[in-house]
Amino acid sequence: MGNEHLLLPRLARILEVKELTAREKLFTLQMEDAKPLGHSPGQFVEISVFGVGECPISICSSPTRGSYFQLCVRAVGLVTNALHRLKPGSVVGIRGPYGKGFPLEVMRGQDILIAAGGLGMAPLRSLAQYIKDRREEFGNVTVLYGAREPGELLFKDELDEIQSVGECLLTVDRADETWKGHVGVITTLCPQVKVDPSRTIAVTVGPPIMYRFILQEFKKMGIPDDRIYLSLERRMKCGIGKCGHCQINGIYVCREGPVFNYAEIKNLPEAL
């Protein structure tokens, strides 16, 4: 281990770039050695645009889908804006996969309730694909997905695929003339959801504000805290528990997360 260079990325090539919304693009990548990334849903990579920098991005494809992997990137900072300017064929750096993903061992054989808010759909798409590809290993699946506006819904052309896994309820905070579906924040979908709390694992990824409310809904559904998992976003510079940026109290999100069991962090100050 001592001879390995901790901050040295491996090279990966962008195979395809697809514009998902005005702010998000989907990058399909393959490691230069063509080997699979070896990730688990919920993990992240540190992606480098050399000369610009490096940033953490969650992996949005399932490891069951072959040797490529996908990242859904919102152009919001220095590196992500640089990524958006790259074309297929460009070479980037990848470190990872890092962190702890969704607890697949715990989830096997259980009903799964997924609640995705905005860009939180990215890591949850990895999970949804994984469940689809190993459908027999999981019970009933329900997906709640909310975005601010119809134009911000990610993976719109894949909703059929998600429907094939289980019930998928969509909502937008603000409708436009094209929208025929549900309007309201994601928690307004919850009264329609019927789950058996004793055999359900709830998984949620979204902005911090969403957690505050969706967790209350899970509670109303009777889902115990230790059967709820969520992914925390933090600034990360190293991904390996050294740089200190992602630290919440004594916990390094990059190493002990980003996916946490709610019961384990609910009393942790500064976590939620």
Add this chain to the structure above:
Amino acid sequence: MPIMVLSKQDLLPFVERMLKDYEVIGPIKKDSFYLFSPISKPEDLVIDYPIALYPPRKFFLPAEERVLRFTLGEKLVVEPIVERPGPKVLFGLHPCDLHSTRLLDAAFIRENPDANYEARRRNAIFIGIDCLKPCDEYAFCKDMGTLNVQSCYDLFLTDLGNEYAVEIGSERGKEILEKYSSARAISEAEMAKLEEVRRERDKAFPSKLNFDASKLPEILWARFNSPYWKELAEKCMGCGSCTLVCSTCYCHDVFDRVELNLKEGERLRVWDSCLLEDFAKVAGGLNFRPSRVERLRHRFYRKGKYLWDLFGLMGCVGCGRCTRHCLARINPIEVFNDIFKEYSQA
């Protein structure tokens, strides 16, 4: 290991002989400060210095460190920068500074070892020197349990008046002492003198902490939501000086720097500070420690609890550098005692 004795007049010749084979770094005087600096002649050393402005960590974790170099263009080339540091002697480190390296080693060697850090550490020989009196009113090493040092040195000197007692902490220390010095075995009388010097030393250091430092993690944790942190943050200017001079701070940023030709560049690891506003801010603008209260509290808890939880080592060695360089003179001893007072009354 046996304790040896080196006469005072033999100390500089010992350093001079080491200088032929090693880069020697030790305390020198510059303007009104003492600094650890490479020396070219033994006379540059100030053996009886109070405390160095910066701790020795800069020799293992440079303020700005190149970690990768890359060439952009049609054929992207990325190479790690692998260092082969030459052998160094760090001479004259005080007990607090020796203790601080244990924590840095825990962070950079124990888990996910960092090759360049490890190489720098493995190639560094530590010759410590005992403090017989506090460096100034800000030091609180005795309270943090770092006045005594049993490990993390190769050799350790204690001033006995006309000579130094030399404790040997490693095989490597024994070898250089044999090779470069005329040290001899300690006599019974000198051994008694060493013990007496240590007793006097312990008396010279006042106890400032009103409780046992091992209780610090528990005490801090119990007072996480205390309004005290807000009051303290009102004094703090958020400048980050404390983290700059801290002997155990190792948080860092990573970024790229491109040459003017836009073809070559390098990736740098640079010191960062949890007290600076952007430290926990993500792209998009969300800041997970948005106020100075949270940032200052985070620093104190990192020193007094989080690193203890992580490594079993206290994040503060009581060197007092943070107070010396704090514009508001925020003093950990006062903070810890204030919090303890609240804790005992609660």
